[in-house]
């Protein structure tokens with residue numbers, strides 16, 4: 004093995020200072036063209052309410068009509084009465100309204116103490132800004148309170164936003180329910196209101212519903228009243244003061260379970276139909292995590308109840324409405340038969356939504372520009388809560404993989420944006436529910452946790468929550484609270500100065516460590532851009548000239564010091580410009596006492612930065628991986644792979660180093676580094692699609708994972724591996740893994756090992772390992788014979804279904820479709836949607852796309868999932884792109900505003916790699932002036948396609964040579 008490594012090492016160039024080549028000329032032209040279409044930088048808050056009137060409380064009555072079985076006629080009636088406080092004397096009252104039929108004649112303004120109130124002269128609707136401006140004959144006066152009331156009605160559509168209906172099957176019957184999704188700016192389409200987070204108020208909700216259904220809202224029901232005609236009024240208790248986008252109502256049938264926490268909070272989990280078993284995991288995990296958060300924040304959950312309800316049609320995975328978390332149905336699982344991935348996913352989601360009850364609900368961002376204060380914290384704390392409940396899941400190793408590395412991807416683009424981002428209109432707000440607001444924000448919060456230390460960090464959060472409870476805050480309020488706690492501990496630090504460099508400018512740094520001489524290393528920083536050829540449109544500027552305050556940490560081969568804390572940090576500051584500085588010589592001397600010593604930076608990847616080294620150091624790290632990779636912890640093996648591939652793409656490193664970094668994977672038996680390697684396998688596989696060396700690359704991957712596949716599918720004696728191509732033998736071996744209880748194995752695997760096996764089996768089948776394909780086909784066939792009783796290991800279902808459909812015929816596809824239609828399990832439905840996308844038949848895929856859009860058999864909330872599943876296979880990308888562009892008007896009408904639509908565009912365009920595809924996307928972009936909340940993602944797509952084109956142009960020969968050295972060509 005070492006000989007192979009040294010053979011490859013001969014391919015390495017000397018030194019790795021800028022390796023950059025010429026950028027293809029066609030792309031240079033395009034970068035400047037693209038810059039002209041970028042939206043201007045804006046701190047424009049012109050769409051915000053004028054602020055002269057504030058709401059104190061709302062009385063709201065909602066009466067949905069969803070009972071006649073004819074959804075085209077579904078509507079709701081509404082009444083709202085708002086107590087207003089006048090902050091500045093004014094001749095108008097301005098509220099948000101969208102798509103409501105307001106009854107002008109019922110509109111009233113009164114003075115709260117029966118004093119004189121002005122008369123309404125005119126009502127003007129600004130539909131673009133979604134405002135209703137009520138013009139008055141006399142002023143409303145500063146310091147006075149008024150009541151505004153009005154009746155209205157609206158259509159109840161199934162657009163998944165505002166107040167909308169869902170459809171579901173119950174036995175042979177089609178049934179309907181109504182529920183809300185008001186974030187970010189859809190409260191205005193349910194009741195006239197001050198629809199911005201800073202306008203917090205109490206909400207007194209009343210729902211008039213049929214006696215056949217029940218209603219839920221943020222608070223418990225205070226009073227129920229029979230109002231005749233088989234109708235009941237539910238009067239809910241007044242909410243604490245809160246933002247309008249956190250209000251929620253669900254009207255429909257439900258089944259559920261409940262329990263009371265030690266803090267006397269009634270906790271319930273509900274589903275609309277099916278087995279309440281599915282609600283247990285959410286209930287038990289939710290109660291434990293909620294209780295833990297109460298202690299963590301030093302602030303008891305302030306509401307008397309917490310409901311979690313799954314609704315059939317839901318655009319996101321979960322919504323944190325205060326006291327009434329709504330999630331999609333696949334988020335309620337039967338824990339005992341769900342895959343390991345799904346268990347983790349659901350635990351994180353529930354923990355995320357519960358964290359929001361404090362971060363986002365109790366303290367809300369003052370304006371959407373600080374959305375990350377809500378989403379970044381919920382993301383980070385979601386992992387903290389899950390980690391608390393399931394410590395054996397090694398959540399924070401996975402955090403590096405799923406959160407830090409994902410955030411690196413998007414934030415390496417010039418079309419990224421700062422964490423703290425100016426937004427004004429609704430589309431711009433919807434646009435920023437992305438990896439920067441969630442994953443980058445969570446990553447930098449973890450970095451703050453590290454450099455302040457756990458105690459200061461936690462007490463700082465407690466101070467922030469107490470100081471701003473039931474109010475709003477900005478990022479500066481957070482920095483101040485953390486700083487005050489740090490100062491109390493005698494720590495001299497300026498949190499704001501550090502964190503402004505991470506939140507007010509986009510992208511992130513790469514830290515370069517270079518062995519200077521025998522006495523030390525020198526460190527420098529520079530901005531990392533995934534593609535050095537793309538020109539920054541300068542939509543966002545940087546006050547810090549793209550330099551950061553970096554909490555740098557490192558260890559060496561001798562030290563192997565991986566358990567570091569804040570006292571080990573060396574600050575690489577933004578003020579050090581173009582100047583290298585020396586770190587303590589003692590480390591350097593240690594590092595040079597024996598041959599092939601290495602240094603490794605960014606311990607546990609606590610810092611949001613990549614690390615580059617001189618070539619000698621890279622060679623030593625690679626040698627370590629080849630000789631004994633376990634010396635370096637799994638999370639750092641993942642880091643080495645991810646950094647080297649990204650640096651090579653950015654022309655900061657020889658691609659051969661990146662290629663060698665995944666060569667040792669043949670012996671890797673841990674999930675985190677394996678998963679990062681799999682990402683690179685898939686990236687290159689897509690890039691090489693339709694080229695002469697694709698088969699060689701796939702053969703190489705199979706050779707890399709075959710032994711792990713064999714080990715993970717060994718029989719329970721531990722000695723006999725699946726080594727031959729005999730179908731029968733392979734089936735028997737895999738059977739023992741796939742069907743617990745078959746054979747004698749009783750070993751309970753850890754979640755993370757099950758994830759590894761699932762990933763290896765998925766790669767094996769995808770890249771053509773015959774044992775894997777044949778076994779999958781066989782198991783699927785067995786399932787087709789006895790769909791009711793035959794059980795397939797939940798961790799391997801996804802691969803087995805997809806492989807069987809991919810290598811099967813019409814009957815496998817049809818079976819999957821019928822199972823999708825009949826399955827009662829949402830997670831099973833998702834697996835089947837994915838499986839159908841695996842068929843190689845372009846004709847079937849065309850039909851599948853049409854079925855996804857017409858929604859007769861495929862639900863509206865599944866449509867975009869189908870597009871993404873199909874487009875994730877290189878051969879199908881163009882088919883999906885053509886379908887989406889042809890049907891854009893309908894798709895845009897149905898899904899504009901949904902973060903899922905942006906994700907779909909990203910998935911469909913991600914792998915594009917030809918000039919023709921770039922032309923197509925640019926033409927589409929320029930011919931559609933209004934792309935709603937997909938505008939940014941289209942810009943990002945053009946940047947990524949240019950990157951792919953350049954990558955293949957520049958690296959093809961290197962890959963070819965590499966495969967030749969390894970004798971795959």
Ligand SMILES: [Zn+2]
Nearest residue numbers: 355359378381
């Ligand atoms: Zn969230």
